[in-house]
Amino acid sequence: MEVLGVIYVIFMSVFIGIGEAQIKPLLIDCGTNSSINVDGRRWVGDLSSDNNLTLSSPGMVASTATLSGDSIYGNLYKTARIFTEVSNYSFRVDPGKYFVRLHFFPFPFDNLNVNESSFDVTANNLKLVSKFSVTSEIFRKDSYLQRLGNNSTVSALVKEYFLSASSNELLIKFIPNDKSFAFVNAIEVIPVLKDLIMDSVNKVHGNGGNVSLNLSEQGIETMYRLNVGGLEIRPDQDQELWRKWESDARYMFTADASTMRSNSSNISYASANDSLIAPLLVYETARTMMDIQVMDTRFNMSWKFDIDPDFEYLVRLHFCELFYDKPNQRNFRIYINNHTAAENFDVFLRAGGKNKAYHQDYADEVSQQIDTLWIQLGPDTSAGALGTDALLNGLEIFKVSRNGNLASVSERFGSLGNTTSGKNSKRPVLWVAVGASIVLIAILSTLCTAIFCFRNRRRKSVPDKNQPAGMRPLFLHGTVESTTDAQASKFPANVNWSMATTRTGRRFTIAEIRTATKNFDESLVIGTGGFGKVYKGEIDDGTLVAIKRAHPQSEQGLVEFETEIQMLSKLRHRHLVSMIGYCEEKKEMILVYEYMENGTLRNHLFGSDLPPLSWKQRLDVCIGAARGLHYLHTGSDGGIIHRDVKTTNILLDENFVAKMADFGLSKTGPEFDRTHVSTAVKGSFGYLDPEYFRRQQLTDKSDVYSFGVVLFEVVCARSVINPTLPKDQINLAEWAIQWQRKGSLETIMDPQLKGNCSLESLKKYGEIAGKCLADEGKNRPTMGEVLWHLEYVLQLQEASTRGNDGDSFVRTEVRFTTMPSLPRIVEGENGSSMNISSVEESLVESKPEEGGSAARTGSEDALGIVDFSQLVNPQGR
Incomplete structure (x- = not known):
């Protein structure tokens, strides 16, 4: 028996030793037969004899000695394997789950243009990419990037996948597209011995609740992995799975909505099975909301990500309560793409205490029309917590395969008849209709072309030398010699x-x-x-x-x-x-x-040595800017939404005539049958429409909100966000609206205006500014209505001035129940514009002895019935 026991021990030791050898990571340096030590790990050449793989075709080898940068992967990227025909890497593995990472670094290859590389990659029949261009993907900057050096602009691309091997072989196949080639610099195959991704997750919308997605049987791609509120975590700091955790800063919509926090004391996992979920470093830092007494609680902490449409996404949020030691002290809501994923979320309760590392998974399906994923955490004021703060420590976003495919929509739908989408393949009637439409369009196009050619048959085809060539990106920002025009024209369409x-x-x-x-x-x-x-x-x-x-x-x-x-x-x-x-x-x-001789409006309000503008000058400037915005909103079908209205984008000429500037963020308004434009949120913090921020639905009322902030900035002559002020004064819009509602706007007005500003005009000015800041766009006035009221405010000020100077004027009681009709502003034949009628031309004056009220016709007054005493000059202005 003792002999049998010894034999058993020896057998088990050998068996365990073999098992450990088999589950070690496979780290492959492509394009060489030698080994190299990088990041403390040994990378074996793909032609070495001890690399546990078989390469079906050697292809070609490329190398460079000029690679610069101090990345831990720098030396690894000096070689690459190039394939001009279908080639396989066959890895000998145990059945199980694996992380597979493909490293791409596009340095110049002899006789090959790296911009023209296009290929497919599959792993055990799971399509990872299709018609894939590394340079295009790097340029889009929507993937998992490795930066080389602090000052280098060269980027490497790491594509990471989580998949299952049901046999003893993992087959990674590179398939060059027609007349092109494929390449790869390095490959990692990392075994995952514990449950990293569970099949059952919380569905954000649709059926809702906890559902099984059978994730263990599907392919998954890592899209983003972030250390929230902290610095980047290098792969060698996550030594079990060697994952890179980026800093979240560049994905935040605005960092001003959050505060970075840290606490590294006694953090442990809420469950012993979670040790692989994320390193403890992730849970030592976090972002929390700014002090809710300062920041408007309508705003959330928000992160924005570019994604591929038409996929299911797994969103993993990492939490660790670092400060509160009791439940119900921090409750918040979680939103994913404008859908509520969780309410009354209490990290302390869910994790089981303070300093407990905890994660929560959510699944959300994205349609073909959506290419952006928003993660937002905001206050839950209904929860009854002591504070309505929010907290997040880490964030991961994974793309789940659809019908055995992880390739993006743009890759999958390279041509109309070559789609691999199961969803679309089930619609033959639709394809027949599409095909018939294409045939009809082709016939009409041919007919038009024939007529055109007939009419111009005697003309020579001479290129227009004055036609602009359009803008093209510089390849890798000039790190490699620029492409010629011919080469640039071959760049993928999504790069131009x-x-x-x-x-x-x-x-x-x-x-x-x-x-x-x-x-x-x-x-x-x-x-x-x-x-x-x-x-x-x-x-x-x-x-x-x-x-x-x-x-x-x-x-x-x-x-x-x-x-x-x-x-x-x-x-x-x-x-x-x-x-x-x-x-x-x-x-x-x-x-x-x-x-514009007099620069920006802001320079004349504060922060410079320029003389202050008078109240009348400020009103003239606001009226001019309002006219410009009204023209944008109404001057063409659908109108144009400026999207960045602020005092630095209002310029003044030599006569202090105001002009709107900077249309780089402008968007064409919605179609006639739509109420809004769905688009990513852009603008300037402090001026941003909270409804647009929450819903990513842009309307012309978003400009109205921003203009309302401008109006308060003009009267108060201070910045819209000033963290050096007391809590209740940091946000100008919040602070000013409180005083306006009290009817005491003069208390916080620019001291330079005191003594030369009519209190009646200031009151009406504050009313229209306050209406512009209504929380919902439907309750805000149009720019035409804002313009009308500002014209009236100017009339009140001028009448007051004339009264003080001894001019005759008559006080008349007037009641307007509707706004005056405002004619549209249209562009003339020669580029000139028709300006809307000034208010003095549209006002109907009533004489004192007649009494009564002056009726108005036109659009409905969004401000409701306005009662006021109007100072009227009988002679007009």
Whole structure:
């Protein structure tokens, strides 16, 4: 028996040793037969004899010695394996679950253009990507990125998948697309020995409740993994699974809505089975809401993510109560894409105490029309907690395969007849209709083309040298030699910015721009932004202009730049800044505007040595800006929504005429049968419409809200957010509306205005400003109604001034039950505009002896019935 016992012990030791050897991670350095130590781990070449894999085709090897940067993966990315035909990596594994990571670093390959690489990848028949372009994916910056060095702009792409192997083989197949090639720099296969993802999760909407998604049998892609409120966690700090946790800062809609918190004392897992869920470092930091006495409780902590439409997503939220030691002290709500995922969420109760690491999973299905995922945490005032704060420590977003496919919609639907979507394949009638429509369109197009060619058969086909080429991205921001125009035209469609279909104005040469700005002299800089710098310039016969130069590496600025040039090409109005021309030459993108001598409205309110504006001047400026916005909203079908109304975007010319500027965020209004435009939230914090923020539904009433903040900023002459002030004064809109509701706006008005401001005009001004800040857009006035009331406020002020100067005026009681009808502003044939009638032309005056009221016809007054005593000059203005 003792002998048998010894044999058993030896057998089990050997067996366990073999098992441990089999479950070790497989780390493959592609494009070499040698090994390398990186991040404390040994990476084996894909042609080494001890790498536990078989490579079906050697393909080609690429290498570089010039890779720069201090990433822990830097040396690993110096080689790559290139495939021009279908090739397999066959890994010998035990049945089970695995993390598979594919590393891509697009350095220049001999005789191959990395921009033209396009390929599919499958893993055990699960399609991971289709028609995949690494450079396009990096440029989109919506994936799991590895940054190389603090100052380097070179990016590597790591695609991470969670999948099951039911046999002893994991087959990863690279399939180059037609006349293209595939490449890969490194591969990780990490065994997962514990339950990391459970089949049963909370459904956000639809059937709701806890449902089984059978996740263990499906493929999953990691889209985002964030350490909320803390710094990046490197893979070597998460040593069991070697995951990278990004900082969440760049995904937050606004960091001003939260506070970063930390506490590293005695944190442990709520369940012993959760040790693989996330490292404890994730739970040591968090974000909480700003002091609710300061921040408007209608706003939430919000994170925005770009995603692939038409997939189910698993959202994992990590929590650890770091401060409260009793239940019901922090309750909040969780929203995922505007749906309530949880109410009355108490981390202390769910985790079982303070300093307990806990996670919660939610599943949400995204339609084909949605490419953005919003995660929001906000107060739950109905819960009765001591505080209505919210807290989050970490966040992960996983994409769940659909019909054996993880490829994005844009990849899957490369052509109309090549879709792999099971949902669409079940609609033959729809495809017949689509096919018939295509045939009909093709016939009509052919007929039109034939007529056009017949009429122009004697004309030569000469390219228009004055036609702008459109804006194209610089490959990897110039880290590799720029592509030629021919190469750039082959860039994937989702990488290019849309080109303006119609542009007006003069096309400047870069030489003319350099002359106008004295070769971009820094002393001529009059403004800066995300796009770059604005210079004061002089053209031709001494005409002063403002020259906006886009920074070539500013992605967001370039997109906004293209939007602005399209908008300004079709807008003409006295109260909108005019575009004189543009320059597209030598990779430059430059706009030339009329020069506004007196700069921004904000500079004349506070923060500069400029003399203060009088009350009448401020009213004139507000009226001018309102006219410009009213024209935007009504001057064309659907109108245009500015989306960034603020005092720095209201410019003043030499006569202090106000003009709206900066249309980079502007959006065309909704179609005639729609009430809003569904779009990602953009704007400036402090001016942002809370309804738009909550619902991501943009309307022209969002501009009205922002303009209401501007109105209070004008009368109070202070910034909209000032953290140095007492709690109740930090947010101007909240502070001012409280005083306005008390009827005491004069208490907080700019001291420079006291003594030259009619209290009656100030009262009416405060009323319209307050109505603009209604929580729901339907309760706010239109810009036309705002304009009408501001014109009336100006009349009150002028009448008061004339009265003080001894001018004759008559006090008349007037009651308006409706707003006056405001004619639309339309663009004339020569680019001129019809201005709306001034109020003095539309007001009906009633004489004192006649009494009664002046009736008004037109649109319904969103402000309700307005009673007031009007000071009227019998002679008019």
